[in-house]
Amino acid sequence: MDCILQLDVDMGSGTAVRVFGRCLGFVFEKALYVPYTRFSGVFYEDGVSDISALDVVGVRVRLGGTEIHSGLADEVSIERFGRGYKVRVSSRGYTLLLAQNEPYPRINTNVTLKSLCQANLTSAYISYEDPTPVVGNIYINEGSTVWEAAVAYCIKATGLYPFVSGLNTVRMTAGTQRVIDYSGVKKLSVVSALDSRYLLSDVYMKELGDTYPYEAHDASAARMGIVRTRYYPLDMQWLYDPQVGLQHKLDYSNKGVRKVGMTYMGWLGEDLMDKASGESTLTGKNINYVKVVGGGKGITTTVMCYDDRYGQKEV
Known part of the structure; x- marks a missing residue:
């Protein structure tokens, strides 16, 4: 190949x-x-x-x-x-540009994923899932990026996390989700992994006064004896529902904490959010990581499925 x-x-x-x-x-x-x-x-x-x-x-x-x-x-x-x-x-x-540009701080009204991003960054190389739901108001904080604005939109619109599909296409749903059958490949390794270094246990958000009435807690952190507490100021980006914003901060800290995966000879053309099949530890899970390595001995592919809040949501 x-x-x-x-x-x-x-x-x-x-x-x-x-x-x-x-x-x-x-x-x-x-x-x-x-x-x-x-x-x-x-x-x-x-x-x-x-x-x-x-x-x-x-x-x-x-x-x-x-x-x-x-x-x-x-x-x-x-x-x-x-x-x-x-x-x-x-x-x-080219979708890196979404994370390297700051949008104008303001309230964006009646936006879709495409209209929100294109209003704040012009690039002929980036495309977007379209159509997506119209969301009334997305507040953009000073100093945030266009990608962070896209995340806020996706969480508010569907509760899903955006991802890059194909060639520089930003999506929040999988569209036509492929099933990748690994039953016939030459498996080199199968792995399960844990990385809890950034997992938060307890998060709180302030309201307009001096109290922190919004809170969220991670039961898996408690079971592991992890205590990592954060207190956040009221984030205008989540003013419509501070509890949603706070839960997102907790869920994001859970990213990739637990994952399973495999490495095999060859490449089947899988993409993010395709479904894995044919390997017992991965079957039925969304693919959240793909690494293809090529050299003198041929091509190997590593795929990982994250058992976290966003990786295995039905998209």
Whole structure:
């Protein structure tokens, strides 16, 4: 299965495309709670390069004929090596821009996921699930990001957490959810994992006075003997229902605390929120993490399913 790199290059008079097909190794990742995909890779070509890394303006990647990544040229180097040259790239998907831009602080009225984000960030590379429910008011705090505004919208609209699907598409529901059958793959490992380092036990939110009447508690933290308490000021973003906002803070601290997964030979083209099948520990669960690694020994894929508040909600 070939991994093909395509670099968009500013040539002064226009944009040219350079394609590299001899891949020495690559890593591709996408995960729930991370608002972008990630790709890094090393490619080799004979001869002398006719482009400079200084002029690269975009990165695209195809795997087995399917475009899996389109993003920013975070880091690119072109290095003479023997009778040819190596191209090293590191790129994050264009949806990263949602987490790097601050929207105008205000109340956004009668918005959908698409209209809210597009009113605060213009990018031809990002698309959105459409239609989604119209929500009356979404308050955007000063210093927050467009991605945080999208999270607030999704929680209010459906109680779901947004994620990146396909090529730079932001969704909150899975749409046509695929079932990925792992019964015929060569399994290299199956794992269960716990990471409770950031799990909160008790959270409180202030009202307009000096009291903290809103509270939420995590029973699983208590069972583990974890005591991590936080007190928050009244968050205008959740003024419509502070209890919902407080519960979200607790639920978010629970992200990926418990997870199960597997690594297998090959790649089946799975995406976030597809359903896993054919492996007893994963069957029926939503896929929340995908990592594809390629090299001289072939391609391996790791998938993880988070047993947390958002990862296994029906979407």
